Amino acid sequence: MQPHKHRLEDESAFVLHSYPYRETSLVLEVLSREHGRVALVARGARRPRSALRGLLMGFQPLLLSWFGKHELRTLHRAEWQGGQPQLQGTALLCGFYLNELLLNLMVRDDPHEQLFDYYQHTLQRLANEANYAAILRCFEKHLLQELGYALLLAQEADSGEPINSFAPYRYLLERGAVRATPNDSNISEGILMLGKTLQDMAADDYRDAVSAQQSKQLMRMLLNHHLAGKTLHTRELIRDLQKI
Numbered sequence: 001m002q003p004h005k006h007r008l009e010d011e012s013a014f015v016l017h018s019y020p021y022r023e024t025s026l027v028l029e030v031l032s033r034e035h036g037r038v039a040l041v042a043r044g045a046r047r048p049r050s051a052l053r054g055l056l057m058g059f060q061p062l063l064l065s066w067f068g069k070h071e072l073r074t075l076h077r078a079e080w081q082g083g084q085p086q087l088q089g090t091a092l093l094c095g096f097y098l099n100e101l102l103l104n105l106m107v108r109d110d111p112h113e114q115l116f117d118y119y120q121h122t123l124q125r126l127a128n129e130a131n132y133a134a135i136l137r138c139f140e141k142h143l144l145q146e147l148g149y150a151l152l153l154a155q156e157a158d159s160g161e162p163i164n165s166f167a168p169y170r171y172l173l174e175r176g177a178v179r180a181t182p183n184d185s186n187i188s189e190g191i192l193m194l195g196k197t198l199q200d201m202a203a204d205d206y207r208d209a210v211s212a213q214q215s216k217q218l219m220r221m222l223l224n225h226h227l228a229g230k231t232l233h234t235r236e237l238i239r240d241l242q243k244i
Contacts, residue, residue, distance in 0.1 A: 007067040007076070011035065014119065015058050016099040020046065028056060028075065029103060030064065033116040037106045040066050042075040055080055059087050059095050059123055071108065084120075085127040090238070094132050097234040098122060098139060101223070104230050105147060115146040133216065134206035140219045141201065149226060151218075152176030153202040165196040171218055173225055191218045 013032040021027040026042040045052040052075070055062070061081035066073045087095045098119065106112070122139045129135060141151060155162060156169075157176035163169070168180040172190040177198055193214040200211040201218075223232075 006069045006073075007065070008035070009065045010063040010079070011065070012081075012116070013038075013062050013064045014060070014123075015056050015062070016103055017058075018042075018056060024050075026056065027072070031102055031106075031116060031119065032064070032111075033113055034111055035109060036111040037102065037108050038066070039072050039108065040064070040075040041072055042078075045075075052078055058099065059092075060084055061120065084123055087123070087126055090132055091126040093234060093238050094126050094136060095123065097136065097232065097238060100232050100234050101140070101143060104227055104232070105143065112146045115143065118142050118146070131206070133212060137201070137206055137212075137215050137219060138204045140223060141204070144222060144226070147226075149222070151201065151222070153198045163195045163198045165194070165199055167195045169193055169195055169198065171198075171221075173221070191221050193218060 011032045011034055013030045015028050015030050016037070017029040018026045021041055024044050024046045026045045028040045028042055030038050030040060032038055042052050042056060044050050045056060047053065055078045061084055063079040063081060064075060065077040066075050068074050102119070118139065122135060125135045126132065144151065152175075153163070155176075157172070157178050163177060169177040170180045170190045170192050171177050177193075177195075180192060191214070194210065196208070197211040197214040197218075200206065200208055201215050206212045206215060
């Protein structure tokens with residue numbers, strides 16, 4: 001029997017979301033390392049004796065094989081890789097938030113290998129560390145960077161001079177950080193923040209309470225802009241429960 005023309009074997013992947021399809025199947029939205037976000041149908045996966053039942057869990061590293069050339073491909077085989085502790089409590093909510101970000105900001109069939117690796121690294125951090133807010137800020141920043149929306153954190157937008165840690169700035173969409181002055185013409189725009197916050201964000205350092213608060217405000221503004229009105233339900237839930 002000849003191999004299927006459009007078959008892919010043993011691709012590293014994570015399940016981002018799944019939902020029932022017809023009577024016994026599932027549709028999976030997966031993040032794969034080599035092929036980006038892909039939609040797969042897992043035929044018969046909801047049957048009690050299916051070999052796929054129990055394997056297709058979120059936040060667990062998998063090797064997936066599939067075939068097909070249309071937008072919805074067919075899952076052929078799945079193998080659990082292990083090594084990732086199960087997320088629980090707030091860490092689990094944070095994991096759902098990561099997945100919702102990826103589903104809303106990534107287009108299908110656009111590979112981002114470094115983003116895949118950083119997602120896997122972030123899941124490990126969520127399982128082993130307690131500063132969830134800092135973990136999410138790091139992921140949000142790297143996600144935007146990988147998708148081509150890198151934050152401008154090292155230089156002033158107007159002058160090109162290095163950010164001054166003691167100076168106040170206003171971070172503006174599509175421009176970056178500009179010096180805030182008493183006669184600021186951008187007073188109603190962007191997010192007011194300290195130069196130190198921008199430097200801390202550049203270094204992925206959120207230990208300072210002011211940097212943690214201001215970076216959260218900045219990331220909300222940027223993500224809301226790129227989400228173009230889409231609501232992240234997990235973000236609202238986390239905010240209500242934990243004020244992250």
